[in-house]
Amino acid sequence: MKKPGFLSVIVAAMTFASALYFYSPEYASGLTGFGGIDTHMHLFSISGKRQDHNPNRGGSGSFRSPHTKTSSFTRTKQPPSLLRPSNAPEEEGYTNAVGPLLKLMDKRNVAKAMVMPPPQYRGQPGAYDYKALLPAIQAGGGRLLLVAGGGSLNPLIMGTNADKVAPQDIETFKKKAELIIKSGAVAFGEMTALHVCMSERHHYMAAPPDHPLFLLLADIAASNGMPIDLHMEAVTEKMATPQKLLEACSKNPHTLPPTIPGLERLLQHNRNAIFVWQHIGWDNTGHMTTELLNRLLHEHPNLFLSIRVLGWQQTRLEGRFRNTITNPQGRIRPEWKQLLSDHPGRFMVGGDAFVGETGFKNKSSESFKESWRAINNLLEPARSKVSWKTAEQVYKVHK
Ligand SMILES: [Zn+2]
């Protein structure tokens, strides 16, 4: 027998429950006044010929043979200009996403956001460089800031064997970095040293964090006062790949290389190079503990962390994600509160959502909403530091 209205009662109940969940007096009071800076956002293009997350094989700076001289990333020798007209379909797609992104930022009281190409590897189908984002940055009216290198420098690192870096590779890398500096980018990114694959349409990429080209990037970044945005799984020593990652994507290898020792060598290499390790709180290996982060923050003054809080559905699935920042009720766990208050000037927020002309892509909205919700619930002075003051200082921007 049909039960009219049963489904709508369930939907209404769920909507009410989630409204209660998202409401809190601290959050409501945080809606006026401070205005955050999000250090890590992406745009995606629906209308363009490029499709994000095309199937591919992934790349590795450790294991792939030295690259050929041709590159799909050098379509033009012209220096990028913010006045360049939007004339390619994918550029239009990114520009069309600006309105929705600004609206979503308004909703969470985010004043400015850094927008960047995700980390890519040489020959990745649908790869794009930061130049395709320039019209969108311009359309942001000063609220969107460019971070560049994920589509130009990262493929060079992924495509160059760490033991066989030729003088020509160094020259090419320097030239591409120079173009980024001239483009008005506030940081280099999104770079990766270990990026695991989450679905068959996603990518596995790995290169040692102390790869000679990462060391070179540290020197370039330091002498130009630009931080480096880094995506990297925490792996303290070589480990068997967690079963959930093997099941999620056949491109993940059976073992994951260590990243933390290499990161520490990279941090020691040039203390004037600032690294912003992104996606803190999204732990796919089980190694991203508050103990490890606390030690790294104490020992490496040039390391900064940007948090990405998981959605409430994910945190409710106990055991699937370890070392989460919030508990299933959406509250920051005591050990993370302690870490944030012990190092308030070392944390930022990186929502890590993909926004297109129709709004958020898939479930990427959750990390943006949850990250800002959690930070808005912090007490002052930690809240101001984490939400915008540290970003202003590290990226040398003003909101
Ligand atoms: Zn990203």
Ligand SMILES: [Zn+2]
């Ligand atoms: Zn990332």
